[in-house]
Amino acid sequence: MPGATTAAIVDSRRGTQHSEGPATILAIGTANPKNIVFQDNFADYYFGLTKNEHLTELKEKMKRICHKSGIEKRYIRLDAELISVHPEIIDKHLPSLETRVDIVATEVPKLAESAARKAIAEWGRPATDITHLIFSTYSGCRAPSADLQLASLLGLRPSVSRTILSLHGCSGGGRALQLAKEIAENNRGARVLVACSELTLICFSTPDESKIIGHGLFGDGAGAVIVGADPSADGECPLFEMVAASQTMIPGTEHTLGMQATSSGIDFHLSIQVPTLIKDNIHQCLLDAFRSVGNTDPNWNDLFWAVHPGGRAILDNIEDKLQLHPCKLAASRQVLSEYGNMSGATIAFVLDELRRRREKEQDIQQQPEWGVLLAFGPGVTIESIVLRNPL
Numbered sequence: 001m002p003g004a005t006t007a008a009i010v011d012s013r014r015g016t017q018h019s020e021g022p023a024t025i026l027a028i029g030t031a032n033p034k035n036i037v038f039q040d041n042f043a044d045y046y047f048g049l050t051k052n053e054h055l056t057e058l059k060e061k062m063k064r065i066c067h068k069s070g071i072e073k074r075y076i077r078l079d080a081e082l083i084s085v086h087p088e089i090i091d092k093h094l095p096s097l098e099t100r101v102d103i104v105a106t107e108v109p110k111l112a113e114s115a116a117r118k119a120i121a122e123w124g125r126p127a128t129d130i131t132h133l134i135f136s137t138y139s140g141c142r143a144p145s146a147d148l149q150l151a152s153l154l155g156l157r158p159s160v161s162r163t164i165l166s167l168h169g170c171s172g173g174g175r176a177l178q179l180a181k182e183i184a185e186n187n188r189g190a191r192v193l194v195a196c197s198e199l200t201l202i203c204f205s206t207p208d209e210s211k212i213i214g215h216g217l218f219g220d221g222a223g224a225v226i227v228g229a230d231p232s233a234d235g236e237c238p239l240f241e242m243v244a245a246s247q248t249m250i251p252g253t254e255h256t257l258g259m260q261a262t263s264s265g266i267d268f269h270l271s272i273q274v275p276t277l278i279k280d281n282i283h284q285c286l287l288d289a290f291r292s293v294g295n296t297d298p299n300w301n302d303l304f305w306a307v308h309p310g311g312r313a314i315l316d317n318i319e320d321k322l323q324l325h326p327c328k329l330a331a332s333r334q335v336l337s338e339y340g341n342m343s344g345a346t347i348a349f350v351l352d353e354l355r356r357r358r359e360k361e362q363d364i365q366q367q368p369e370w371g372v373l374l375a376f377g378p379g380v381t382i383e384s385i386v387l388r389n390p391l
């Protein structure tokens with residue numbers, strides 16, 4: 001640019017760099033492994049698979065948890081065939097971290113690929129138009145990681161800007177969407193692929209009192225979401241606008257939810273206090289989120305809700321605390337029932353279910369304009385996004 005000063009060049013670039021409108025969800029895809037496990041006979045399945053039928057008290061406890069979980073079925077990649085090839089996975093005296101890392105290094109991106117292909121097909125543009133990729137998983141123990149693998153599997157452009165988020169647990173999907181929002185709004189024309197892929201295989205263990213809860217709730221799945229601002233006229237369909245986003249940590253609760261790598265996989269810890277902690281903090285968190293968009297007195301029943309179904313008790317507590325009509329968390333409960341808690345990937349399933357329900361609703365006037373996305377993870381961290389239905 002002859003004659004232009006460096007400062008003018010930088011200023012003019014900054015001026016054209018931002019998008020006009022808010023980041024918007026443009027497409028959603030989901031995928032699960034083939035192996036289905038029904039909750040009714042999960043205790044028999046799990047104690048049989050791990051050859052621990054003799055632990056009858058623990059098995060009865062698992063049955064009580066399953067019975068109250070609000071889950072009907074889950075998809076779980078680990079099956080008898082995989083265990084027969086890798087028996088160390090169910091032998092707590094043998095190291096198995098390496099085996100697990102090897103398996104998930106292939107399987108996690110593959111599952112993400114299935115979800116992403118569906119999202120890209122719905123989006124209607126070539127995969128090479130994706131400018132950024134954010135990949136979230138709790139199975140990320142290797143570099144180069146699942147983000148690079150997914151980019152290769154999908155044939156994304158070599159200059160795609162990749163980020164891997166690791167061990168955000170169940171808030172990983174919410175965190176990835178928040179980052180996608182920042183990227184889309186600050187880089188005009190950006191199209192961000194968010195992929196979350198979770199396999200319980202990395203955490204799977206033989207029955208143990210401290211981990212029985214997780215084995216009763218978690219399932220495998222992948223979700224993919226395409227985010228961009230200013231949907232183009234050539235067929236992009238806005239599904240949800242992400243108007244404001246925030247992350248809150250509940251002080252002094254870092255020991256209540258956690259994951260840690262050990263020689264036999266990733267150990268997780270889930271305190272019985274989690275549903276109560278969320279109940280005690282959710283109202284203030286939501287007030288703060290809505291104040292940031294100028295709404296100081298929201299009516300919670302006027303919103304649509306995309307809540308991570310961490311467990312039935314968490315949904316019950318939110319419903320009770322905010323006095324929500326039962327239909328408000330119906331999408332979250334349906335996802336919990338059909339898939340269990342798929343950690344960070346679950347929120348994509350909830351958004352997908354919400355939009356399906358919205359499409360069936362005949363009367364557009366009945367559809368709430370504003371909504372909220374909530375996800376919970378280690379910290380304890382609450383990710384919230386104020387959503388808007390583009391109508």
Ligand SMILES: CC(C)(COP(=O)(O)OP(=O)(O)OC[C@H]1O[C@@H](n2cnc3c(N)ncnc32)[C@H](O)[C@@H]1OP(=O)(O)O)[C@@H](O)C(=O)NCCC(=O)NCCSC(=O)CC(=O)O
Binds near residue numbers: 309
């Ligand atoms: C597990 C439940 C379905 C059980 O239902 P109820 O609480 O109504 O029933 P209940 O009180 O009779 O409990 C049944 C049995 O489960 C046991 N139980 C409940 N929560 C437990 C926990 N966290 N750890 C160990 N045991 C637990 C109870 O002690 C009881 O054992 P006994 O029968 O022997 O007395 C529910 O509590 C629930 O949905 N909890 C939420 C789970 C949770 O925290 N999810 C977040 C996942 S983490 C996440 O989403 C974020 C992340 O991973 O990052």
